[in-house]
Structure formats: C-alpha cells, structure tokens
Amino acid sequence: MKKLVKNFAHFYYSRPPAHKMPEAFAKINSRNLFRKNSRGTILIENVIFIILNVIFLSIIILFLARQSSGAYVLEESYAKQIALIADYGKPDMLVKIDLSKGMKVAENNKFNFADAVNVDGNVVHVKLRDDGGYSYSFFNNVDLGEPYPDTDENGNYNGLYVITISEKNVLENEAQND
C-alpha cells in the first residue's frame, strides 16, 4: 500500500501542468514511434505488387511507343502524306515536311536518312530500313525532283525533308497517260 501511494505521488507531482499536456503527449508518442528497437510491419506483398504494377505499365507504354514509331507505320504515313502534298501542291512550291521520328528510326536501323524519300514518276517511295519500304502514287502531274533532307548550321540533319514541286514536261505527260 505504501508503495502504491509512493508511485501515485510520483506520478501526480511529476506530471506536466494541464496546459502543457498535448506537447508532452507528443513527446511520449514520438519517443515510442521512433525508438531504435521498434519492429514495424514490412508490407512486402504490397511492395512486390507495386513493383509489378510499375513493370506492367512500363511494358504497355513501351509497347505502344514502339507500335506508334514502328518503321512500317512511319513509312506508310510519310508516303501517303507526301503523296497528298504532291496532289494538292502547285508548281514552284517548296515544302518542308517533318520526318524527325523517321530519322530516329532510320538511325536505329543504321539506314541512311538521305535515302529515305525517293520519287519515281508519280510514285513516292519511303524507306527507313534496309528490308522494307512503302510506295504510294499521286495523280497531280508535277515533278517532285529529288527530295533531300534539310540540315542545320552544323550540317547535321534536322529531321526535315525538302520537297520542291515543279511543272512537268507536257510531252512527257501525254506519253504517260497513253
């Protein structure tokens, strides 16, 4: 009984005043939470689950990125775009078309970007790899000459391709349609 009274007295007299209680509680709580030997619960399943989710999302994003910048898709898209430009264009026009994605694909495939676009008569050929390529024809009887890649101040390709539209020989035109 004596011991109990002694303990109560120690607790009563050593406790902080009422207006300081919240701070004291916080002290006690932080001491308990961050003490050295506390054993926390490691949610290893959750960590694995999150890692797997991140891997899964990365695979999907990579897959979509590869699909959208695949050589075949770009070859088709560029060939049709250039053919439509030729259809709509008029002589003495100079058109610069952005093929920067194609330039990266050609570099990855170790293919010379300067050979990416060729025009044979009224057919556009686009090639971004050694084995492949896509052709599309246009009906406007204009001469696209020899399209060439544009360069920056240092002479490096900047991803643009230059197409000059000029008039075709009339006699050649008649011969083609006969």
Add this chain to the structure above:
Amino acid sequence: MIKGKTGTDKVVSVYWFAVIVIIAGGVFAMAYSFYGHPYDVREIEGDILANKIADCISVQGRLNEKLHSESGGFDGNFSDDFYSICNFNFNSESDYGWDKTAQYFTEINFYNLSDTENSVFEIKKGNMNYKQDCYMTDKKNKDYKKFAKCSEKRIYALDDSGKQYLIKILAGVAKTEKNVKL
C-alpha cells in the same frame, strides 16, 4: 509463401492478376486494331481530285477556254487532252497490278440550267468500273470499306457568251488494298 498471408490476400492477388491480364489484352487489342490497319486517305484524295478538276474546268467562274470549239459549243478535244490540259496522271505504282488498271476515275457532266437532267457535254476518264461503288451508301455493309471512295462537286460557270452551266464533277479513288485491311 509469405508469413502471415491470409487466404483473402491470395484471392485478391489472383483477382488483380486477372485484372492485369484483361487490361493488357485490351491495350494490345486496341493497339493492334489501330496500327494494324492502314491509314485510309482515299476520301481526302477524292476531294483533292474533285477540287483540282473544278479548278481546271472553271477559272474564276468562267469555263476553261479550251472547252470552247471554234464552231461554238464544247470542244471534244478537251476530253481527249484532259490529262495534259488539267495536268493529271492517273497511273499508279505496280503493286497489286495497279499499273494495269487505273485506280482513279472521274466523270464530268455539263448541264444547261434549263435542263439539269440531260447533260450537253460529258468527260469520262480513268477506270469507270469504280463508278458503281459511289452508289454504295450502306455503311452497315461489311464490304463498304472495300468500295472506291467518291467525291461529288457541283459548280456553276459562264461561257464566253455569258451562258450559265451547271457542272457536276464525280471523282473517285479505289486503291483499296493500300487503304483498307482486307
């Protein structure tokens, strides 16, 4: 084999695995259906063709001078020299044998305003077999995409004497193999 893993957790994992498989399947299917089909540019091509023909036939609201014959009326030579006058080349690449069969066609009809049923002059060029595809308007038909795409334009123009004509231009592009997944 994780300590403390309950039966419920395992069920949740299987459920999430199923969800991931379904999502992955959906993404792959969408990507395949989007990138696995060629870009269909025939409608744009047909529109450009019809516009170019209109530009050739009517210059600032007046009929092309080459359409007039010396004796009055329309000059049949315009039809013969249509490609060179209007600067067209209906040849296509050799893929799918397109170099042997034209993939474009056009039909141009000129009407007096007093009679818009019977044309007074007409020009037909290209592969006219595709003309019937223009009347296939049932989009529910599973073969609808395989038909040639057409563009129709109506313009008015004056001749030298100030007579007004209605001109109906029908232009079409086939090129099915390179614009539709068959």
